[in-house]
Amino acid sequence: MARRPSNDTGTRPVSMADVARAAGVSQQTVSRVANGLPNVNEQTRQRVQAAMQELGFRPSYAGRSLRDGRYHSVGLCVNDVTKFGNLSMIDGIASAAREHNCAITLVEMSKTEEFSLAEATRRMAALPVDGIIIGMSRMAPDFETFDPLPGIGTVIVTMYAHPRVTTVDSDHYGCSLLLMDHLFELGHDQIRYIGGPSFSVDEQFRRAGWQDALERKHIEPAEPLEGDWSANSGYEAGRYLAEHDRTMTAIYAANDQMANGAIAALRDSGLRVPEDVSVVGVDDSLDDFVAHNELTTVRFDLHQRGREVFEHAVPEAGTAGKTVAIRIPGQLIIRHSTAILRA
Amino acid sequence: MARRPSNDTGTRPVSMADVARAAGVSQQTVSRVANGLPNVNEQTRQRVQAAMQELGFRPSYAGRSLRDGRYHSVGLCVNDVTKFGNLSMIDGIASAAREHNCAITLVEMSKTEEFSLAEATRRMAALPVDGIIIGMSRMAPDFETFDPLPGIGTVIVTMYAHPRVTTVDSDHYGCSLLLMDHLFELGHDQIRYIGGPSFSVDEQFRRAGWQDALERKHIEPAEPLEGDWSANSGYEAGRYLAEHDRTMTAIYAANDQMANGAIAALRDSGLRVPEDVSVVGVDDSLDDFVAHNELTTVRFDLHQRGREVFEHAVPEAGTAGKTVAIRIPGQLIIRHSTAILRA
DNA sequence: AGTGTTATGATAGACGGGTTCTTTTGTCTA
DNA sequence: TAGACAAAAGAACCCGTCTATCATAACACT
Numbered sequence: 172m173a174r175r176p177s178n179d180t181g182t183r184p185v186s187m188a189d190v191a192r193a194a195g196v197s198q199q200t201v202s203r204v205a206n207g208l209p210n211v212n213e214q215t216r217q218r219v220q221a222a223m224q225e226l227g228f229r230p231s232y233a234g235r236s237l238r239d240g241r242y243h244s245v246g247l248c249v250n251d252v253t254k255f256g257n258l259s260m261i262d263g264i265a266s267a268a269r270e271h272n273c274a275i276t277l278v279e280m281s282k283t284e285e286f287s288l289a290e291a292t293r294r295m296a297a298l299p300v301d302g303i304i305i306g307m308s309r310m311a312p313d314f315e316t317f318d319p320l321p322g323i324g325t326v327i328v329t330m331y332a333h334p335r336v337t338t339v340d341s342d343h344y345g346c347s348l349l350l351m352d353h354l355f356e357l358g359h360d361q362i363r364y365i366g367g368p369s370f371s372v373d374e375q376f377r378r379a380g381w382q383d384a385l386e387r388k389h390i391e392p393a394e395p396l397e398g399d400w401s402a403n404s405g406y407e408a409g410r411y412l413a414e415h416d417r418t419m420t421a422i423y424a425a426n427d428q429m430a431n432g433a434i435a436a437l438r439d440s441g442l443r444v445p446e447d448v449s450v451v452g453v454d455d456s457l458d459d460f461v462a463h464n465e466l467t468t469v470r471f472d473l474h475q476r477g478r479e480v481f482e483h484a485v486p487e488a489g490t491a492g493k494t495v496a497i498r499i500p501g502q503l504i505i506r507h508s509t510a511i512l513r514a
Numbered sequence: 515m516a517r518r519p520s521n522d523t524g525t526r527p528v529s530m531a532d533v534a535r536a537a538g539v540s541q542q543t544v545s546r547v548a549n550g551l552p553n554v555n556e557q558t559r560q561r562v563q564a565a566m567q568e569l570g571f572r573p574s575y576a577g578r579s580l581r582d583g584r585y586h587s588v589g590l591c592v593n594d595v596t597k598f599g600n601l602s603m604i605d606g607i608a609s610a611a612r613e614h615n616c617a618i619t620l621v622e623m624s625k626t627e628e629f630s631l632a633e634a635t636r637r638m639a640a641l642p643v644d645g646i647i648i649g650m651s652r653m654a655p656d657f658e659t660f661d662p663l664p665g666i667g668t669v670i671v672t673m674y675a676h677p678r679v680t681t682v683d684s685d686h687y688g689c690s691l692l693l694m695d696h697l698f699e700l701g702h703d704q705i706r707y708i709g710g711p712s713f714s715v716d717e718q719f720r721r722a723g724w725q726d727a728l729e730r731k732h733i734e735p736a737e738p739l740e741g742d743w744s745a746n747s748g749y750e751a752g753r754y755l756a757e758h759d760r761t762m763t764a765i766y767a768a769n770d771q772m773a774n775g776a777i778a779a780l781r782d783s784g785l786r787v788p789e790d791v792s793v794v795g796v797d798d799s800l801d802d803f804v805a806h807n808e809l810t811t812v813r814f815d816l817h818q819r820g821r822e823v824f825e826h827a828v829p830e831a832g833t834a835g836k837t838v839a840i841r842i843p844g845q846l847i848i849r850h851s852t853a854i855l856r857a
Numbered sequence: 858a859g860t861g862t863t864a865t866g867a868t869a870g871a872c873g874g875g876t877t878c879t880t881t882t883g884t885c886t887a
Numbered sequence: 888t889a890g891a892c893a894a895a896a897g898a899a900c901c902c903g904t905c906t907a908t909c910a911t912a913a914c915a916c917t
Contacts, residue, residue, distance in 0.1 A: 183583070184665055186873055197897045202875060210895060227664045232585070232642045234873030237576035237902050240526070244619060244641065252605045261604075262595045265622040274641050276587060277618040279608040298587065298617050299575045299642045321570045322527055406805035432805035460803040462749035462775035529903055540866050545905060555864060577903030580872050 185226045194222035205230065236299065244274040245485050246300035248291045250308060252279055255400075255426070255456055256373060257306055260328060263477020264304065271481065276300050285309075288317040288327070296320055302484030304328065309370045326484040328476075330376045332496040337483045341471040342498040343373045343453075347380025349469055349503045350423055350451045355388065358512035359421040359449060364395040365408040365433060366425045371400075377425045377453060393419075398429045405432025413440035420448060420512050427452035427468055431461060434508065445510035455504055467509040469501040528569045537565035548573065579642060587617040588828050589643030591634045593651060595622055598743075598769070598799055599716060600649055603671060606820020607647065614824070619643050628652075631660040631670070639663055645827030647671065652713045669827040671819075673719045675839035682823045684814040685841040686716045686796075690723025692812055692846045693766055693794045698731065701855035702764040702792060707738040708751040708776060709768045714743075720768045720796060736762075741772045748775025756783035763791060763855050770795035770811055774804060777851065788853035798847055810852040812844035 187205070191198040196219060203211050204219040205228075211219075222228075236242050245268055249257040261277070268275050276298050280286045288311045295303045302324040307314070310331070319325035319336050327333060330340045354362055364381045367374035378395060385392045396411065398404030405424055412419055413436060422437075424430035430452030434444050442448050455470035476499050483495070530548070534541040539562060546554050547562040554562075565571075579585050588611055592600040604620070611618050619641050623629045631654045638646045645667040650657070653674070662668035662679050670676060673683045697705055707724045710717035721738060728735045739754065741747030748767055755762055756779060765780075767773035773795030777787050785791050798813035819842050826838070 184873090187875095188873080198873090199875085199898080200896060203896090206875080210893095212895060215895080229639050229663070231580070231873045232640065233576050233580035234902090235875085236642075237574070237580050237872090237904095238874055238876090240576075240902080242575070242642070252608050253601065258596065258601060261620075265595050265620065269622055275620040277604075277608065277620050279612055296572045297575065299579075299585070320572070401802050402805040402807075403801070428803050431803060435805045457803065458746070459744050460771050460774060460800065462745040462778045464745075527903090530905095531903080541904090542867080542906095543865065546865090549905080553864060558864080574903050577872090578905080580874095580902090581904050581906090583872075 184231065185228045186231065187228070189226055190219065190222045190228050193226060194219045232299075242299035242301050243272065244276045244299050245302045245304060245481060246276045246278065246295040246298055247304045247306070248278045248280060248295055249306040250280045250286060252277075254308065255454060256308055259471075259473040260306055260477065260480075263473040263475070264481055265477070266474055267478040267481035270478075271485070273301075273481075273485065285312065287311050287313045289313055292317075292320055292325070296323065302326070302481075302486075304480055304484045307331075308372055310372060324484045324486055326480050328480055329372050330498070331372065333494070335494060337493075337495050337497070339476060339480045339483060339497040340499070341473070341476055342500050343376035344380040345498065346453050346469040346471075346501040347377050347423070348384055349501060350453070350467075351381060351384035353467070353503060353505065353509065354421050354423070354449060354451065355384075357421075357449065357509060360385075360388065360390050361393070361416075361419045362421045362423055363393055363412050363416060363419050364423050364425070365405055365412075365429050366395050366397050367400045367429075369397060374425055381423055398424075400426050400428060402428045402432035402435075405429025406436045407432075409433030409436030410440060413437050413442055421509070422448060422450045424450065424452050427454045427456045427466055430466055430468070430508075431457060434466070445508050446513070449509040449512075451509060453501075465507040467506045468504050470504050471501045472499060475499055527574060528571045529574065530571070532569055533562065533565045533571050536569060537562045575642075585642035585644050586615065587619045587642050588645045588647060588824060589619045589621065589638040589641055590647045590649070591621045591623060591638055592649040593623045593629060595620075597651065598797060599651055602814075602816040603649055603820065603823075606816040606818075607824050608820070609817055610821040610824035613821075614828070616644075616824075616828070628655060630654055630656045632656055635660075635663055635668065639666065645669070645824075645829075647823055647827045650674075651715055653715060667827045667829055669823050671823055672715050673841070674715065676837070678837055680826045680836075680838050680840070682819060682826060682840040683842070684816070684819055685843050686719035687723040688841065689796050689812040689814075689844040690720050690766070691727055692844060693796070693810075694724060694727035696810070696846055696848065696852065697764050697766070697792060697794065698727075700764075700792065700852060703728075703731065703733050704736070704759075704761045705764045705766055706736055706755050706759060706762050707766050707768070708748055708755075708772050709738050709740050710743045710772075712740060717768055724766055741768075743769050743771060745771045745775035745778075748772025749779045750775075752776030752779030753783060756780050756785055764852070765791060765793045767793065767795050770797045770799045770809055773809055773811070773851075774800060777809075788851050789856070792852040792855075794852060796844075808850040810849045811847050813847050814844045815842060818842055 187198045187201045191201045204216050291305050305327050307327050307329040327336050327338045329338050330343050366378050382392050396408040398408055422433050424433050430450050434450050452466050452468045455468045457464045479497050530541050530544045534544045547559050634648050648670050650670050650672040670679050670681045672681050673686050709721050725735050739751040767776050773793050777793050795809050795811045798811045800807045822840050
């Protein structure tokens with residue numbers, strides 16, 4: 172039983188052989204025409220091109236890849252496309268891929284269930300990819316023991332370093348230092364923290380940066396609050412802080428959305444921003460959603476990150492080999508949600 | 515000169531033949547083990563699996579695709595990954611694709627330059643795709659004349675119908691009718707419109723819905739305003755309206771972000787929402803960014819849209835053929851930015 | 858001893874594009 | 888007119904997987 176129509180009846184894609192038959196030439200001549208090689212009679216070339224047009228010939232990706240051993244696509248595995256972090260990753264990688272005339276093969280893992288690097292790798296490896304990129308926004312259970320597949324470039328997008336895999340990420344630790352230094356310079360030291368969910372890798376590093384910055388100045392960090400990245404969770408945390416902490420002079424929210432919620436809560440509680448309390452966030456993601464965005468924040472160059480990720484996953488000749496850990500610094504954006512602490 | 519290392523020295527991927535040699539069996543037996551076929555001795559099976567493990571065998575996607583004639587991936591072409599509309603498209607399609615155990619091959623066209631359907635199709639056709647999905651968020655210059663590639667399912671995500679291509683989209687016209695009916699019921703008839711950029715297809719249909727709804731009630735539509743989807747542009751438009759139109763009782767902003775900006779502008783101008791002016795938006799996209807989101811809006815079921823798009827692009831046996839135009843209705847979400855018009 | 862079952866190998870072909878080698882055709886020159 | 892040489896086109900084969908035969912063992916059961 173033939174799986175596919177064997178020659179002329181059905182809808183099998185048009186091959187070079189079909190074109191050759193139609194044009195009355197050999198398949199090799201069709202190949203020459205298709206690839207613009209010399210030594211083809213002008214009349215023959217036109218006849219072949221006419222046949223291609225007529226039949227709607229397009230070269231088979233499978234045949235070509237089989238021969239060339241390359242797919243011109245990079246695999247990207249994320250758990251949830253819509254999360255800001257993942258979206259920005261896709262965007263950055265997409266533009267890097269386009270520069271290399273490369274597509275992205277996107278696989279979304281379950282939004283909810285925990286996923287292992289081994290499983291992600293296994294799924295990606297069955298696809299047409301010249302390299303594998305895995306977004307690890309929460310710690311995978313097999314991170315420590317994970318071994319990358321030999322023979323294919325693998326990059327994990329995460330802050331954690333790995334002995335056998337290149338990892339790349341925006342510097343989610345350093346961004347905290349930038350913001351804390353800014354607040355310190357303004358005279359703040361009672362700086363509360365509103366974090367994301369504790370399973371988030373970004374959260375873990377942003378929080379560690381906050382804590383380390385305080386401890387470096389011998390300030391006891393007050394209990395951090397935990398939100399879920401949403402403005403509403405930031406609002407609740409802000410409300411709580413406004414009511415329970417009279418010594419606080421600044422809030423560091425681990426993303427802009429929560430910061431925006433916190434600002435609303437402070438104002439609803441009769442506190443002025445920045446006169447009474449300074450507020451900072453991370454991501455610089457509010458511009459589209461909020462008019463007159465005044466939030467001091469950190470912006471990451473996501474395209475640069477995308478480029479780094481891409482080029483380590485799909486190394487051109489010579490680049491390969493070394494396992495590195497790349498952290499791309501963010502840029503402090505000072506707006507008007509922060510001000511000098513009044514004495 | 516061999517393009518690739520011919521057997522054992524270099525980095526050519528491991529093939530079944532390599533495994534067979536290592537395990538001391540025939541390629542046939544390796545195939546049997548790889549595909550879980552019966553009639554393999556348990557000892558032999560283990561020996562083969564050990565060899566696979568050892569060598570890091572993974573079946574060649576190219577070889578398999580060439581044989582099976584399927585790629586298990588659907589092509590998706592968008593002009594800008596980060597736009598809300600495109601992002602939600604990717605999300606919806608990703609979950610549909612996952613249900614069909616399928617990947618997405620993503621190609622981002624230039625964010626800025628105009629692109630033709632023919633070019634998009636040409637690029638996608640050179641990739642491993644079982645179907646082609648093109649997001650047409652602005653009218654392509656060759657929309658009318660475009661012919662889909664024969665032999666491969668093609669879907670355009672847009673509100674415009676096409677005689678030879680299936681098109682699918684959220685109903686960007688109907689959503690306006692839902693909102694306008696809601697406002698009419700509350701007693702409003704002086705309803706101003708703040709639209710997106712006029713090249714946007716979504717904008718064209720949302721605006722047409724607004725205009726038709728008014729004209730159906732024999733109300734002369736006041737001049738529509740044009741924003742750029744951002745909250746800031748909504749703010750400016752809202753400010754302008756607050757200062758120049760004393761008869762207006764409601765604003766329909768073509769997306770939530772502009773609606774959010776408009777509300778801020780109205781309040782800054784001393785007008786109350788909803789007591790003085792009702793405001794509605796579209797997309798239901800504010801929840802993550804704004805605390806206590808009170809905006810009346812329309813929500814689209816983007817996963818349903820994704821499923822429709824996917825299943826028309828990659829038709830299972832029997833589904834194929836017919837060119838259709840599918841418009842998926844949105845759902846009115848009534849919150850507290852709208853209220854009954856005071857007499 | 859005869860029959861059947863199970864395990865495995867050997868061989869080949871299909872899929873489509875591209876390379877290499879070879880053959881044919883045509884033209885120009887001695 | 889024969890020989891030289893280049894251009895044009897064909898034949899064969901490779902890439903890796905999967906399937907389809909067929910052959911050949913080894914072994915068990917009657």
